[in-house]
Amino acid sequence: MTETEESNEEVEEKTEEYSGPTSYGVPVTESHDQVVLHPAPAQLLETVTLLKEDGFCMAIDVTAVDYLTHPGRKDLPEGLNPERFEVVVSLINHDQGKRVRLRVQAGTDNPTVPSLFDLFPGTEAMEREAWDLFGVVFEGHPDHSRILLPDNWEGHPLRKDHEVGRIPVQFSPEVGRH
Amino acid sequence: MTNGKELLLGEPERVFRREESPVLRLNEEEANAAIDETDALDDDHRMILNMGPSHPSTHGVLRLMLEMSGETILRSKPVIGYLHTGMEKTAEGLSYLQGATNVTRMDYAAPLFSELVFSLTTEKLLNIDVPPRATWIRMLMCELNRVSSHLLFQATNGMDLGAVSMMIYGWREREEVLRFFEKVTGLRMNHNYIRPGGVAADLPEGWREDVKKLLEIIPPRLEEYDTLQTNQPIFRERLQGVGVMNPAEALALSATGPILRSTGYVWDLRRHMPYLAYDEVDFDVVVGTYGDCFDRFAIRLNEIRESLKIIEQILELMPEGDYRIQNKKVTPPPRARIDESMEALIHHFKIFTEGFHVPEGEAYVAVESPRGELGCYIVSDGGPNPYRMHIRGPSFVNLQTLPHLMEGGLIADGVAVISSVDPIMGEVDR
Numbered sequence: 099m100t101e102t103e104e105s106n107e108e109v110e111e112k113t114e115e116y117s118g119p120t121s122y123g124v125p126v127t128e129s130h131d132q133v134v135l136h137p138a139p140a141q142l143l144e145t146v147t148l149l150k151e152d153g154f155c156m157a158i159d160v161t162a163v164d165y166l167t168h169p170g171r172k173d174l175p176e177g178l179n180p181e182r183f184e185v186v187v188s189l190i191n192h193d194q195g196k197r198v199r200l201r202v203q204a205g206t207d208n209p210t211v212p213s214l215f216d217l218f219p220g221t222e223a224m225e226r227e228a229w230d231l232f233g234v235v236f237e238g239h240p241d242h243s244r245i246l247l248p249d250n251w252e253g254h255p256l257r258k259d260h261e262v263g264r265i266p267v268q269f270s271p272e273v274g275r276h
Numbered sequence: 277m278t279n280g281k282e283l284l285l286g287e288p289e290r291v292f293r294r295e296e297s298p299v300l301r302l303n304e305e306e307a308n309a310a311i312d313e314t315d316a317l318d319d320d321h322r323m324i325l326n327m328g329p330s331h332p333s334t335h336g337v338l339r340l341m342l343e344m345s346g347e348t349i350l351r352s353k354p355v356i357g358y359l360h361t362g363m364e365k366t367a368e369g370l371s372y373l374q375g376a377t378n379v380t381r382m383d384y385a386a387p388l389f390s391e392l393v394f395s396l397t398t399e400k401l402l403n404i405d406v407p408p409r410a411t412w413i414r415m416l417m418c419e420l421n422r423v424s425s426h427l428l429f430q431a432t433n434g435m436d437l438g439a440v441s442m443m444i445y446g447w448r449e450r451e452e453v454l455r456f457f458e459k460v461t462g463l464r465m466n467h468n469y470i471r472p473g474g475v476a477a478d479l480p481e482g483w484r485e486d487v488k489k490l491l492e493i494i495p496p497r498l499e500e501y502d503t504l505q506t507n508q509p510i511f512r513e514r515l516q517g518v519g520v521m522n523p524a525e526a527l528a529l530s531a532t533g534p535i536l537r538s539t540g541y542v543w544d545l546r547r548h549m550p551y552l553a554y555d556e557v558d559f560d561v562v563v564g565t566y567g568d569c570f571d572r573f574a575i576r577l578n579e580i581r582e583s584l585k586i587i588e589q590i591l592e593l594m595p596e597g598d599y600r601i602q603n604k605k606v607t608p609p610p611r612a613r614i615d616e617s618m619e620a621l622i623h624h625f626k627i628f629t630e631g632f633h634v635p636e637g638e639a640y641v642a643v644e645s646p647r648g649e650l651g652c653y654i655v656s657d658g659g660p661n662p663y664r665m666h667i668r669g670p671s672f673v674n675l676q677t678l679p680h681l682m683e684g685g686l687i688a689d690g691v692a693v694i695s696s697v698d699p700i701m702g703e704v705d706r
Contacts, residue, residue: 130400130639155527158642159651159668168657173637186653188640188668195549199640219291220530222299223676231364240294241301246357246705249303256365 286522371631474600533648631660
């Protein structure tokens with residue numbers, strides 16, 4: 099476990115070193131006129147709680163991106179450790195007509211982020227979808243199961259190392275009893 | 277904006293529950309075990325009932341796992357994925373020009389909106405603005421599509437509730453709109469008409485007359501719908517007070533579109549975060565009061581009227597000019613130019629073989645589709661294909677309201693609730 103502890107420390111050091119602009123206590127950038135926040139997985143709940151108190155009343159979208167074959171992201175704030183999996187959360191503020199996007203570096207081998215269910219129960223299906231298609235674990239999710247693919251499906255097809263047409267169509271006669 | 281603040285939002289507590297939630301969080305095996313344990317002679321008569329995926333009132337291939345007590349629905353779970361074809365994965369293998377053919381197959385009742393949101397996101401990444409005429413053509417087509425989509429809802433909603441002749445009427449009027457689409461795009465559905473850089477072709481000759489004819493045909497038919505449905509006591513009895521939701525619950529569940537508006541919450545992207553040229557036309561945002569099935573039905577019916585109002589203004593305001601951007605890197609050259617110019621030939625060849633390159637970055641754009649907020653998130657790595665393309669389908673998210681709306685209702689009311697959520701499974705499963 100020392101290895102993971104070390105890498106955790108590294109990440110913490112990196113965020114402490116960060117001296118660029120911040121918003122809600124996390125690094126902030128802008129992409130095509132939209133505010134993008136970059137919280138670490140451990141900061142996600144806190145950041146979203148602050149945003150919710152600030153009038154961001156709806157979680158519009160939760161999805162993930164696998165950056166395995168990407169040539170390298172240039173739009174991340176300096177000093178932030180790019181990870182293979184990124185969880186992207188979109189929130190909307192109805193009073194001010196504003197959107198904010200949170201890009202969370204979720205990890206490389208076992209991408210894990212906390213579930214937003216207790217703040218926005220509407221993320222339940224979207225988080226299940228991200229688990230189903232990317233294998234991102236949402237800790238504290240009330241029903242952490244596949245949503246689009248069958249329960250006995252192997253793999254997470256939207257990952258970049260999952261090729262198109264690799265797996266033949268699966269039939270499962272033993273499950274059906276309806 | 278009179279946004280919710282003055283409104284009593286209500287208590288969202290119900291949707292936050294993990295225990296004793298109306299959402300039935302069982303997997304197949306657990307459900308099968310529960311069925312085995314079921315004893316119909318128990319005092320509370322609890323049982324697990326399967327509904328769908330092949331059921332006339334489940335709108336395609338929606339399947340529901342219901343926990344019943346007698347005829348009352350206690351908990352339920354929408355089981356989806358029967359139409360999942362990995363369209364987001366497919367999008368990674370298609371160029372930006374081909375991408376519209378893919379997304380248009382998602383929400384098959386409102387295909388132009390998917391094309392629109394995909395094109396807007398691509399254009400945002402490319403940093404280009406389309407000519408005004410292209411914008412207004414897009415608006416015209418999308419509002420007509422909203423009309424045809426809501427007409428389809430009128431048809432299926434009527435059928436689900438037993439007003440079978442309504443199905444024929446709704447379909448008949450929708451066909452009139454689709455006939456216009458066929459004239460403009462060549463296809464009744466899955467048009468691939470709105471593309472990055474503009475639209476595929478200019479409006480055909482005589483389009484004004486065709487649209488005017490539609491504006492004449494449809495309003496009197498809507499009056500007929502009012503007679504047949506809105507003012508009819510049996511119909512109202514089946515919808516009023518069924519599937520009720522308050523604004524706070526709808527917000528917490530990320531529900532958008534008619535479901536959110538039915539609770540009395542004023543939120544329409546066309547009005548509050550305008551895109552295209554919606555800030556230049558005059559229309560009303562239709563909202564309900566009680567958040568029940570009847571409000572959702574009435575909102576969709578009256579949104580047809582508002583869309584027709586917008587279309588009328590578009591007829592007046594439609595500018596002249598080009599229907600697509602003249603950027604050789606994005607738009608294929610006119611056919612005639614290819615015979616004359618070597619460069620045009622090269623551009624043509626490059627666009628149709630490799631596709632155009634889109635600068636690195638990521639962008640999210642959302643539009644108000646007939647079902648709610650339809651969003652598109654694209655990550656580009658600088659290549660000719662999207663690195664990742666994600667569609668935020670309003671049907672997919674809205675489906676989460678089902679267990680909450682159906683809780684405590686009868687199974688016959690459940691049918692009314694499914695219909696009033698108006699899910700399009702192509703978009704849910706993608």
